[in-house]
Amino acid sequence: MIEKNNNSVLRFMTCGSVDDGKSTLIGRLLFDTKTILTDTLSQIEKTSQKRGMTALDLSLITDGLQAEREQGITIDVAYRYFSTGTRKYIIADAPGHEQYTRNMVTAASTAQVAIILIDARKGILTQTKRHTFLTKLVGIKHILVAVNKMDLVDYDESQFTKICNDYKEFSQAIKANNNQAKIDFLPMSALVGDMIVDRGNKLNWYQGPTLLEYLEKVDVTELDEHSALRFPVQYVCRPQDSSNKDLHDFRGFMGRIESGLLKVRDQIKVLPSGHQSSVKDIRIGEMKIDEAIPEQSITITLDDEIDISRGDMIVHDNDTVQSVKSFKSMICWLSETSLNPGRAYLIMHTTRSSKAKISQICHKVNVNTLAHEDANELQTNDIAEVTFKLAQPLIVDQYEQNRSTGAFILVDESTYHTVAAGMILSME
Amino acid sequence: MVTKTLTHLDWLESEAIHIMREVAGQCSNPVLLFSGGKDSLCLLRIAEKAFRPGRFPFPLMHVDTGHNYPEVIQFRDRKVNELGERLIVASVEESMQRGTVVLKTPDEPRNKYQSITLLEAIEKYQFDCCIGGARRDEEKARAKERIMSFRDEFGQWDPKNQRPELWDLYNARVHKGENIRAFPISNWTEMDVWQYIEREKLELPEIYYAHNRDVIKRGGAIVPVTEFTPAKAGEKVENLTVRFRTVGDITCTAPVLSDADTVEKIIFETAATIISERGETRLDDQMSEASMEQRKKEGYF
Numbered sequence: 001m002i003e004k005n006n007n008s009v010l011r012f013m014t015c016g017s018v019d020d021g022k023s024t025l026i027g028r029l030l031f032d033t034k035t036i037l038t039d040t041l042s043q044i045e046k047t048s049q050k051r052g053m054t055a056l057d058l059s060l061i062t063d064g065l066q067a068e069r070e071q072g073i074t075i076d077v078a079y080r081y082f083s084t085g086t087r088k089y090i091i092a093d094a095p096g097h098e099q100y101t102r103n104m105v106t107a108a109s110t111a112q113v114a115i116i117l118i119d120a121r122k123g124i125l126t127q128t129k130r131h132t133f134l135t136k137l138v139g140i141k142h143i144l145v146a147v148n149k150m151d152l153v154d155y156d157e158s159q160f161t162k163i164c165n166d167y168k169e170f171s172q173a174i175k176a177n178n179n180q181a182k183i184d185f186l187p188m189s190a191l192v193g194d195m196i197v198d199r200g201n202k203l204n205w206y207q208g209p210t211l212l213e214y215l216e217k218v219d220v221t222e223l224d225e226h227s228a229l230r231f232p233v234q235y236v237c238r239p240q241d242s243s244n245k246d247l248h249d250f251r252g253f254m255g256r257i258e259s260g261l262l263k264v265r266d267q268i269k270v271l272p273s274g275h276q277s278s279v280k281d282i283r284i285g286e287m288k289i290d291e292a293i294p295e296q297s298i299t300i301t302l303d304d305e306i307d308i309s310r311g312d313m314i315v316h317d318n319d320t321v322q323s324v325k326s327f328k329s330m331i332c333w334l335s336e337t338s339l340n341p342g343r344a345y346l347i348m349h350t351t352r353s354s355k356a357k358i359s360q361i362c363h364k365v366n367v368n369t370l371a372h373e374d375a376n377e378l379q380t381n382d383i384a385e386v387t388f389k390l391a392q393p394l395i396v397d398q399y400e401q402n403r404s405t406g407a408f409i410l411v412d413e414s415t416y417h418t419v420a421a422g423m424i425l426s427m428e
Numbered sequence: 429m430v431t432k433t434l435t436h437l438d439w440l441e442s443e444a445i446h447i448m449r450e451v452a453g454q455c456s457n458p459v460l461l462f463s464g465g466k467d468s469l470c471l472l473r474i475a476e477k478a479f480r481p482g483r484f485p486f487p488l489m490h491v492d493t494g495h496n497y498p499e500v501i502q503f504r505d506r507k508v509n510e511l512g513e514r515l516i517v518a519s520v521e522e523s524m525q526r527g528t529v530v531l532k533t534p535d536e537p538r539n540k541y542q543s544i545t546l547l548e549a550i551e552k553y554q555f556d557c558c559i560g561g562a563r564r565d566e567e568k569a570r571a572k573e574r575i576m577s578f579r580d581e582f583g584q585w586d587p588k589n590q591r592p593e594l595w596d597l598y599n600a601r602v603h604k605g606e607n608i609r610a611f612p613i614s615n616w617t618e619m620d621v622w623q624y625i626e627r628e629k630l631e632l633p634e635i636y637y638a639h640n641r642d643v644i645k646r647g648g649a650i651v652p653v654t655e656f657t658p659a660k661a662g663e664k665v666e667n668l669t670v671r672f673r674t675v676g677d678i679t680c681t682a683p684v685l686s687d688a689d690t691v692e693k694i695i696f697e698t699a700a701t702i703i704s705e706r707g708e709t710r711l712d713d714q715m716s717e718a719s720m721e722q723r724k725k726e727g728y729f
Contacts, residue, residue: 008434009434009436076572077572078572079564079572079615083619087436090615102592106592109595110596234450235479235485237481239481241481247481252482254478255449256445285477295442295443296434296442297442297445297446297477349597351453403595404596411599416599416602416603418591
């Protein structure tokens with residue numbers, strides 16, 4: 001029943017630019033965990049030779065689209081996979097340049113751990129601050145600061161210690177307005193392969209875990225049984241099968257547990273209507289279970305016949321959460337088309353949506369200096385504190401409390417493009 | 429504090445169910461692409477877990493090149509019958525009769541023309557979403573694919589104009605004529621698929637298991653001898669024990685040498701294998717480094 005770090009999934013992201021050796025790091029991780037297959041390797045060998053390189057260029061492993069190969073850059077988030085027997089890993093590989101803030105936010109939205117790469121020769125740069133701010137903004141609770149290219153500073157311990165201290169100092173400074181993340185430090189060389197999967201023999205002064213050991217052990221379980229139940233209804237199953245008496249009146253409410261636990265016979269209420277009932281049974285497919293845990297997709301039936309549809313939220317009956325029609329949030333503007341504060345947009349939140357208008361742009365955040373700046377409009381990659389007025393009530397939590405019910409996206413109602421990502425700060 | 433975590437298969441299954449229910453909740457006329465292959469069989473199992481005891485809120489559709497192993501077609505029809513769901517067969521040969529698919533040579537592989545037939549079916553039935561079994565680990569161009577991937581009126585995938593996809597908030601809204609390709613098992617690897625098949629005891633077409641077959645060794649690949657792929661003059665036909673790792677159009681799907689005749693043995697082999705699925709068995713992806721990307725831009729899955 002209780003499984004800890006056993007065959008679970010860990011999602012992490014890597015923050016850095018090509019110059020920091022990010023692609024080499026991912027290539028190394030996949031190569032050393034024996035995830036790269038022969039035909040891929042031979043293609044990489046061919047390309048390495050074509051570009052006049054003598055050694056195998058591991059960064060080519062993560063080289064994706066033709067357009068990117070032509071320009072030698074990464075323009076989008078790529079997802080990579082490897083598995084160790086302890087865990088299955090999903091890597092979100094996002095470009096780190098300033099003009100790709102939106103890709104970083106996208107990658108961070110599903111990551112539990114962020115690896116922030118620092119070039120040992122250069123130390124903390126503006127981009128380090130940007131990456132740290134963004135990962136904290138999107139609520140990543142585990143940050144691994146990986147000081148790469150140790151081979152180019154003669155594996156000097158004092159250089160590593162200095163970078164660690166600089167980082168701690170500056171991360172203290174920005175902690176005030178954000179949740180606490182656990183920060184760890186690791187010296188390494190992705191190019192040579194020191195401290196990625198193997199320890200190597202040059203960093204003997206470092207006693208901590210290798211990168212892979214860190215990933216295998218990091219405890220990312222955030223939600224426990226004291227978290228409030230959030231079960232947004234995705235779909236209602238009404239077979240109305242007249243040939244089968246059992247099925248004729250069957251009404252199953254389908255969705256995924258976003259937080260908390262749901263047990264058979266629990267007293268629940270449905271929001272926004274407030275109707276109450278109790279849980280008759282819980283199933284996954286044809287299998288009945290007594291208790292559902294976060295991230296499980298389930299079907300439940302209730303003891304009473306009450307009206308429930310997609311977009312409703314099921315919570316425990318003693319929960320005091322209420323629907324809101326306005327809130328304050330941080331948003332990241334993703335679209336090439338600027339925000340027009342006069343327009344209405346569509347908010348998609350859990351399985352519910354609502355028309356929304358911006359009532360105020362409080363300020364925007366300069367991702368390099370973290371200074372607040374006045375703003376009347378927002379452009380691609382801008383991050384800003386914004387308040388919204390909603391046409392329909394939503395059942396929300398603070399993003400810091402609940403990543404699923406605190407997050408939303410903004411959709412342009414004429415193009416249907418996703419134009420912004422939002423994290424709820426407070427309900428008003 | 430007691431903490432509980434889902435195993436990786438439970439997590440992947442749950443994510444896939446969630447994605448399928450989002451399609452059902454957001455789209456007005458979706459369809460699930462079913463070929464009889466192992467990935468689409470996982471999709472069917474997930475659809476059962478997502479929607480039973482109700483009916484699937486979508487029909488199934490097979491884009492048939494006309495060059496399929498008869499065992500696979502029989503299996504496909506039997507499976508659809510067991511499920512009691514509706515199957516639409518969109519035929520590349522009908523597109524050829526209509527003149528919308530024109531082969532350069534009569535024996536040209538038809539895989540790439542599936543795009544045209546698929547787009548014709550989307551238009552005919554007015555589908556706003558196609559659920560497919562593509563995985564991000566299959567090929568580089570797929571590593572950047574969204575779970576809900578937007579295609580314009582011409583079915584084109586524009587890698588530079590994809591909708592950002594954050595958290596698990598999927599935006600499946602489209603205008604008339606546009607559509608979404610939804611990939612519920614995006615985050616699965618080939619190994620995950622086999623482990624899921626084992627856990628759920630899913631039945632597969634027999635050609636996935638080791639069997640004896642007449643083949644020719646041609647340029648590093650093993651080519652099955654069939655009516656569509658006869659031996660060329662001077663080639664030696666051998667009867668070898670092989671299995672298929674992917675099942676598709678006969679002219680571009682090659683088997684591998686293997687004695688694995690059970691799922692357990694296939695998993696063992698997959699764990700030990702050193703050649704990736706597409707490189708080994710998809711004769712059409714080896715052409716150029718960018719071939720998948722090019723085909724997706726043209727409307728392919």
